[in-house]
Amino acid sequence: MTSRQNIYSKSILTKRINLPIKSINRKLDETLKKKIVETCEGKCVSEGYIKTDSYKFISKSCGVIQGNTININVVFECEICLPVEGMIFSCIIKNKTKAGIRAEIDEDPSPVIIFIARDHHNNNQTFIKANEGDTINVSVIGQRYELNDKYISVIGEIKSGEITQPKLSIN
Known part of the structure; x- marks a missing residue:
């Protein structure tokens, strides 16, 4: 990656x-x-x-x-x-709830907010093991935005593979 x-x-x-x-x-x-x-x-x-x-x-x-x-x-x-269907993003998990995961690109401000629904990932080990702060690869299923929005909303699906944990630094 x-x-x-x-x-x-x-x-x-x-x-x-x-x-x-x-x-x-x-x-x-x-x-x-x-x-x-x-x-x-x-x-x-x-x-x-x-x-x-x-x-x-x-x-x-x-x-x-x-x-x-x-x-x-x-x-x-x-x-x-402009994300298109099938495009793959490397993104950071910002929030994980019962409904699913909200993730963003590692950029400030993030041009896309990625929503990953739990319903699309029944028994997917990558989804189950993912935690806030982890980096995952996501494939775009669809996108939506309106004029003057500050970001594009993307519905995505986790690509099976490795989860990158955030690195801890001790000062």
Whole structure:
């Protein structure tokens, strides 16, 4: 199991940004970046979850004036997380209850919250032995998110295999 997994893919997106005319000045690129960062990064958009601090400006349109605002199309590159069925995550168990397990990717903030139902794991020894803090491999069964969510909810299934216990350090 690798220590760093790449759950993101680079994408080029186009977003329409509406700005008041008074904000058009020499620092337009900074204003556009600030607007995109506050409306898109660390949130779910129609394409998936956009990773924080992954914005990279590519280009912008001239802009169209409509009343007191100007509409500018901004093209930018970013990293997007969109889990698909069959994708395998290495994740840390955060909570185990009678209903199942809630786990997260070892990243802050975690772009996905993984729910593993007890009903899908009858007599599965890996599921039974798993405890909070352990690292497990999970296969995606399905995912769900809405616009502006802070994470993608994933229903997963434990892949049979080893459980990695957290390492204790004594200082």
